[in-house]
Amino acid sequence: MTPDFTSEARSLAGDLRELRRELHRNPEVGLDLPETQRRILDALDGLPLEITLGQGLSSIIAVLRGAHPGPTVLLRGDMDALPVIESTGLDFASTNGSMHACGHDLHVSGLVGAAQLLSAHQSELSGTVAFMFQPGEEGLGGAKIMLEEGMFDTIGQKPDVAYAIHVAPGVPGTFVTKPGTIMAGANTLHVTMHGSGGHSSRPEDAVDPVRPILEFGQALQSMVTGSFSVFDPIVAQVTQLEAGKAVNVIPASAKLGASVRTLSHESTRRFPERATRLAESIAAAHGCTAEVVWTEQYPVTVNDGGEADFALRVLADSFGTERAVQVPDPLMGSEDFSFVLEQVPGAFLFFFVTPEGIDPESAATNHSPEVQFDDAHLPDQAAALASLAWERSLRE
CATH class of the missing domain: 3.30.70.360 (Alpha-Beta Plaits)
Known part of the structure; x- marks a missing residue:
């Protein structure tokens, strides 16, 4: 029986929001993110996870081994901020000259939530889930470095599938992806x-x-x-x-x-x-x-056709068909999750989280000093990642 992750995630809303805002107030840029790493480790403390830290970067690989045999699923969240001076006016805005202007603070918080949700069902879980907390996405290729440091060996094998969710401005609560090329x-x-x-x-x-x-x-x-x-x-x-x-x-x-x-x-x-x-x-x-x-x-970010279709089906079942949409065209932005997808079939998805009161059509975009993301959607983000891993574990 599949857990009701959507309902369970609501109880995490306060903690995930607090984590996200703490990360947002204290952004770090690049590959060396000691405070971000510390905050993630604190949030994961007490969960039944095997934790491995990166050598040349502040990465974290957290592995949850289920009680039953099954596939290995990788879930990824990037950690780094941008050298952008924030001008949102939010009461938790950064003041250190850097900014989480691409929403990686939500990616980290959503992945922590997924780890908490799945850990609560370890005794029912089939297979293994690896949580990839990755620095250096913004131009430094942190994903490639983690692969070169032997991430798959740390996990115990090459994952059978990999998923990542990236927040963006748009109609709030909508997940989108497509088979094939998703980003340039x-x-x-x-x-x-x-x-x-x-x-x-x-x-x-x-x-x-x-x-x-x-x-x-x-x-x-x-x-x-x-x-x-x-x-x-x-x-x-x-x-x-x-x-x-x-x-x-x-x-x-x-x-x-x-x-x-x-x-x-x-x-x-x-x-x-x-x-x-x-x-x-x-x-x-x-x-x-x-x-x-x-x-x-x-490289070009290329979704596996079957995994992209599967992800949309799972999210449609969890959140409704109107919230899981296949888009016709790729984006010309780029993403270093592409290094993972070159080696493992999987899917990269977007999650639209424009705050209430801001028109999604005219909202500031990722990397803007004015962009805002609504952390009220974090429970759904965490539930989506957990649901993808859980449902995929039942396929083999």
Whole structure:
């Protein structure tokens, strides 16, 4: 018999809200989050969990082993904040120059709640549930580091399935996901044009690298529209330009930086090939040489089709069909849970938690200093994670 996690989670509402607000007041950025780690450990104290701490980061792996054989399910919550100065005006707002502007304080609190709910039913649980508390999601690849430190060995085996829930602005209480690609891969492109410097009054005696770098920036957009399918879109946004320091000097080099978001592994592979060819041809036409550096930061986040469908069915049963919605399109943001989903089938979901009184259509978005998330939804977030793990444990 499946426990009524939705009802049971209501009794946790006060504690989860208190934990979330304590984390929100004291955000930490990056991989080293000692106070966040301490607060999580305090919240997990007394539960029948095997606790392992990270070596090169403040991660926590908490393993709950059920009384009966079954699959291993991984549930993940990221821990880190952003270097954003908060301007929400909330009475529990951060004042230390950082902010939980992406809702990771709710992710941690929801995962703690799931651990409490499932621990209360350890004697009935089939299989193993691993709770992955992860630092460094915001650009530092904390999930990859945890994998490299042997997270699966700590758990005892590679999980059979993995789930994560991410809060966002939207119609309150709604869970959304989709089969296949759910979020883009994050990549960076840096191009340097090398020429020969000189006096700005005598361009004929120099090899100007500024003109080809500007030409490349424009041509990059034409390359995207002409070389990649509209059904596998790419966002390539030039965000950095650097050349000379003095206005009357033609510099010896000029640089460009771009953020590139891709929605398939094939586009991620092809893009640097095409961009390098384009940069080199433009450079040659201007008598310059081109240096191209391509960095794949986060892979495309790809949901397993069966697990995404399963997750929506479980959440529809728990909360109603109107609150479990399959969306048609992926988001162009990126997520390092993608490293986990490269190795384990699973699903990444969004949970909309815009506070009452704020229009979801015009609400500030994740990473904004004004974004707000309603922690009144934490019991449902915890119950959703617990229900996914429990129902998945019954399938094998």
